Amino acid sequence: MGNLGKQTISFPNKPYIISAYSLGGKKESEGPLRDWFDDCLRDDIYGEATWEKAESKMLKTAVTETVRRSGKGLDEVGAMLSGDLLNQLMSSSFMARDMRIPFLGMYGACSTMTESLIMGSVLVDGRYSNNVIIGASSHYCTAERQFRMPLEHGNQRPPSAQWTATAAGTMMISSESTNEDIDVIVESATIGKVIDAGIKSANKMGSAMTPAAVDTLLNHLEDTNRNLDYYDIVLTGDLGFTGREIMKDLLQDAGLDKKAIDERYDDCGAMIYKPEQDVHSGGSGCGCSASTFAGYVYKKMKRGEIKRALIMSTGALLSTISPFQGESIPGIAHAVSLQSRPKN
């Protein structure tokens, strides 16, 4: 039975993540995670005519490389689950057109990576499919002009604003292990609820998403009867520098130990850029956590340097028109527990 608790499902068959690919943009190649990407773009346009087509091509590169590294043929992949920030999931839909793999579009704003990972793991764990590819992407230029201002406008950003990462991350989930020394498995997952803290500024997305991240994390720990120190590392998606500090405060308020938090908690949006990179409150976008999980986290787990990771992509579910209708920003966060296991 996969039903662990109120919000948490377990994966009794322990689906394997057998390959992954992490692609960054130029700015990301200059940040602290530079050595963890599999590749980075030299410029924002990636040889395409538009930024949207460039983002779609990034996802296609990541999917193609993940399939190649898995050793599986395209016809062995039962489904592909992917999403992005663009209206109607343009990056994912147009990527899927070229892949001829059964496709399911996912949307959870910046929470899309763990949403896709959860549903992909369910398909494999439940034996509905032997191999499923999952992924997510974002691009600074496509997101900025869709959600905020034309780039040419050169508008100023407040210190709490975040920088949408130009990045993509993909993983192949499989029912069968590889011949490598260490397996990375999907152990359990907590599906998040939509929580709205009443914040209305799209320049304060970290703050808007944090209550949802706290709720999902606390529910995960309660459902699994675990303490925070069960995990070597706990990462949120993209709360950024501002949201990360709010998250720590709220977790302490909820009774979690400060030392336990400080030793293992961090945020992809705060990890992907240096403050000197003029990104204000750090990174955001589906690709931020997607590339960090598919790069930094996955590679560290394959090396055995991380044994238990709780990864939580966080999403701000505002729309391009909801702020104009006076709406605040609903937040969501999904958590996935990954474990690395030496074969020995």
Next chain:
Amino acid sequence: MGNLGKQTISFPNKPYIISAYSLGGKKESEGPLRDWFDDCLRDDIYGEATWEKAESKMLKTAVTETVRRSGKGLDEVGAMLSGDLLNQLMSSSFMARDMRIPFLGMYGACSTMTESLIMGSVLVDGRYSNNVIIGASSHYCTAERQFRMPLEHGNQRPPSAQWTATAAGTMMISSESTNEDIDVIVESATIGKVIDAGIKSANKMGSAMTPAAVDTLLNHLEDTNRNLDYYDIVLTGDLGFTGREIMKDLLQDAGLDKKAIDERYDDCGAMIYKPEQDVHSGGSGCGCSASTFAGYVYKKMKRGEIKRALIMSTGALLSTISPFQGESIPGIAHAVSLQSRPKN
């Protein structure tokens, strides 16, 4: 094992659809399916300040009624999977904010209803959740102004254009049956591939989606080793009057029997309006197939008037900007096999 064939998964535990709700708009209440809706709006605004909020409220009404009819408490619902046509799934996201149920956003344009139904059935069949609610919605006024022109513009539409239905449909999928005489179960499903026939006009969406619908249907029949006459009824989502005729032609070209097609195949977009309603090529929108499946199909199955139904929502995966970048319209279709079973 749930893996039936290349693209088709079966549900060995036969999840039950234990309740459903179908909500139409005013125009839909004047069409041929009027008696199959559970309720219809008196006007487009539904007591809200904007059409977007009206659409979100429609989905909330449908979800709330489906939960009530199921006899389950909100805290017994493990997950809610929903989507719509609005950028960032505004209708679904803002509905989910009020429901406090773990939420997963789905996007497959007008294919969203069967996408949600497939993933919801996987969660229940695999015993990851005992009760899952799924749904989709659309609204003529929100879709028209997002995808085409401001309504106030009063622009003319070519004969091949479709009318986005103002409608919502929701279902509760459960691992346990009810005490009613006839069960409706989810038997198998085929996840569709993205197929692009090169059509570039958003006024020819039926034609753009038809090749994907043909591909999914033929793959479903091949994977399940069935003929078309296995089903009492085969319904596509919203190819409309134009697309329905193209579908019939293409199926005949593929070798299917004309009589078998004519006797059981129809399209929700061609069923939901009368040609005299000035809807040109018929209905479209996530809500078109969602409300037809949750109303007409579900109720007929509960009465035993349909025993085996293959329902296929079809999606046109264009974005609000892809046509301006010279892109054609990728199509997708997902098929779900439903069966009604008398308890004896």
